[in-house]
Amino acid sequence: MAGERLFARLLLLVFLLVAQLSGLLFLEKQQAMVVASELAVTADTPIAAVAPKDAVPGDLPMPFTCKTTTSCKIMMNASNVKSYNGKDRDKIIVDIAGQGPCYWSISRFNRGDLSPRLSPRHPFAQPNLGVLPTGDNGFETSDPKHFSVQAWKPHVKKGVVLVSVAQNGELWPDGESFFYGTAAAVMESSGYGYSLVDGGFSGEEAGAIDVTVGKAGRDEEANIDVAVAWFPYSQGWVGGYVDAPQEMSAKWSEEGSHSPQLPTDVKKLVSFNELEGAEITLPGVNGRHDGMLFVTSTDPSHGNSAVNLAQLCPVKKLIGGHVNGHTGLKLHGEGKFDVKRLAFGMYEITIDSSPKTDGDGILLLQVVDEVAKNKRAPKCFLSYNYTKAGSLIVESHEVDYTRPLNDQFPFCETSFYFMWVDFRSPVSPPQNLGTGATDSPQGDYFGIGFFLGMVMTVAMIVASYVVMKHLYNAPPGPSMIALEDIGDDELETGLLDSVDASERDRDAVA
Ligand SMILES: *[C@@H]1O[C@H](CO)[C@@H](O)[C@H](O)[C@H]1NC(C)=O
Numbered sequence: 386m387a388g389e390r391l392f393a394r395l396l397l398l399v400f401l402l403v404a405q406l407s408g409l410l411f412l413e414k415q416q417a418m419v420v421a422s423e424l425a426v427t428a429d430t431p432i433a434a435v436a437p438k439d440a441v442p443g444d445l446p447m448p449f450t451c452k453t454t455t456s457c458k459i460m461m462n463a464s465n466v467k468s469y470n471g472k473d474r475d476k477i478i479v480d481i482a483g484q485g486p487c488y489w490s491i492s493r494f495n496r497g498d499l500s501p502r503l504s505p506r507h508p509f510a511q512p513n514l515g516v517l518p519t520g521d522n523g524f525e526t527s528d529p530k531h532f533s534v535q536a537w538k539p540h541v542k543k544g545v546v547l548v549s550v551a552q553n554g555e556l557w558p559d560g561e562s563f564f565y566g567t568a569a570a571v572m573e574s575s576g577y578g579y580s581l582v583d584g585g586f587s588g589e590e591a592g593a594i595d596v597t598v599g600k601a602g603r604d605e606e607a608n609i610d611v612a613v614a615w616f617p618y619s620q621g622w623v624g625g626y627v628d629a630p631q632e633m634s635a636k637w638s639e640e641g642s643h644s645p646q647l648p649t650d651v652k653k654l655v656s657f658n659e660l661e662g663a664e665i666t667l668p669g670v671n672g673r674h675d676g677m678l679f680v681t682s683t684d685p686s687h688g689n690s691a692v693n694l695a696q697l698c699p700v701k702k703l704i705g706g707h708v709n710g711h712t713g714l715k716l717h718g719e720g721k722f723d724v725k726r727l728a729f730g731m732y733e734i735t736i737d738s739s740p741k742t743d744g745d746g747i748l749l750l751q752v753v754d755e756v757a758k759n760k761r762a763p764k765c766f767l768s769y770n771y772t773k774a775g776s777l778i779v780e781s782h783e784v785d786y787t788r789p790l791n792d793q794f795p796f797c798e799t800s801f802y803f804m805w806v807d808f809r810s811p812v813s814p815p816q817n818l819g820t821g822a823t824d825s826p827q828g829d830y831f832g833i834g835f836f837l838g839m840v841m842t843v844a845m846i847v848a849s850y851v852v853m854k855h856l857y858n859a860p861p862g863p864s865m866i867a868l869e870d871i872g873d874d875e876l877e878t879g880l881l882d883s884v885d886a887s888e889r890d891r892d893a894v895a
């Protein structure tokens with residue numbers, strides 16, 4: 386029943402966390418392990434492309450050497466589409482408005498679908514971007530000579546893709562009404578490119594990632610700007626892809642679809658509970674103070690689901706934090722930023738006290754809240770856009786089918802995490818023990834202590850996270866009534882009952 390939909394696939398990215406004192410204590414014991422893991426990273430030789438038939442060496446992408454977080458802002462412009470379901474529905478202009486430090490291409494796109502690819506051979510000469518596609522089906526090619534496919538497909542075995550909606554709602558002249566966007570990182574890639582696993586050239590590939598874009602509350606494909614970020618495991622990011630629960634049991638989506646530091650049995654980390662969501666347990670981690678967890682839907686059905694949850698962490702060059710949605714105050718924060726609550730469900734963030742544009746970086750957003758047992762969890766979804774003055778406006782909305790058709794997405798108030806991913810100097814996980822101590826004492830030095838501790842140390846406190854997943858895109862009509870029959874508390878409630886009131890109060894003060 387509805388539980389099956391509630392648990393569409395989850396994609397979990399668990400960031401490195403700053404440890405408390407305990408992190409320091411086991412640091413020394415684990416130094417041998419630190420060395421081993423660094424060697425392993427160094428030994429990860431660049432993957433080289435295998436030439437398909439009809440390709441000459443000059444058609445291949447360069448061996449994949451992008452070792453850092455990289456992100457891009459993708460624009461989807463449907464101002465030429467006159468009818469949402471007409472023959473011209475895929476006459477959209479797609480472009481990359483900003484990117485870096487590694488470059489991107491897009492090897493396939495049409496309404497609601499994007500195939501972002503990494504490290505193209507000719508990053509500045511993508512002939513399919515910024516122009517109207519010629520045919521009726523958007524853009525798509527399997528020709529190895531086309532620059533857009535001379536690039537690498539993000540893959541679940543190599544890293545995590547996180548997405549956010551980078552426009553606060555959109556109205557196109559296609560006869561449809563104003564809408565809010567949803568975005569998902571799906572493991573059903575169809576755009577061509579080279580495999581990060583075996584170097585081969587293909588379209589469909591198990592575990593390769595595309596991005597789908599939809600309308601909140603409408604279960605329809607959509608065109609709206611999105612931000613896409615890549616976090617490679619080899620850089621030290623901790624994360625993975627977890628499938629929808631089969632008989633309530635957690636399973637990695639593919640063998641090896643997670644950081645090598647995480648156990649092969651994901652049941653040690655993730656458990657699903659009836660209807661409420663998934664619980665993520667990281668030994669040695671206090672979920673309320675130690676880090677941020679970002680979660681993205683990997684459900685391919687055009688963004689009909691949101692995954693809400695998480696926790697913050699100082700990592701290297703992090704500008705981000707945990708914002709109390711009701712006050713606009715920082716609960717935790719790293720790096721230089723200002724945040725202001727402008728109105729109910731509306732926030733303004735200024736990065737680094739300086740104006741930013743689409744050419745500077747993206748924001749990743751994550752709903753996070755603490756909900757006492759039997760209380761309703763926020764079922765908000767977030768988006769952002771830039772203002773002309775160079776700040777970022779974050780909006781939070783929800784779907785409410787009880788309201789009139791033209792007003793079903795009221796503002797919604799929730800606390801959230803955000804992370805600024807800079808195109809030139811992106812956030813990175815702590816990695817080098819030596820430099821860490823001088824560079825950023827908290828993030829790096831303690832971070833690595835936690836990192837290994839999480840996997841190696843069992844005798845640590847165990848904190849639980851609750852991943853609250855909400856269907857905010859159930860189609861209007863009978864299924865919604867069915868949900869209501871079951872009752873809000875059962876369906877819409879994420880429970881984080883491990884939070885005690887005194888801790889909450891302490892944070893509110895901090
Ligand atoms: C979308 O494309 C049209 C032309 O096709 C252009 O006039 C408009 O400025 C574009 N919108 C954006 C936001 O780039």
Ligand SMILES: CC(=O)N[C@H]1CO[C@H](CO)[C@@H](O)[C@@H]1O
Binds near residue numbers: 553770771772778
């Ligand atoms: C450029 C742009 O779209 N700016 C918009 C960003 O969002 C705020 C509020 O959500 C709008 O007022 C701006 O027009």
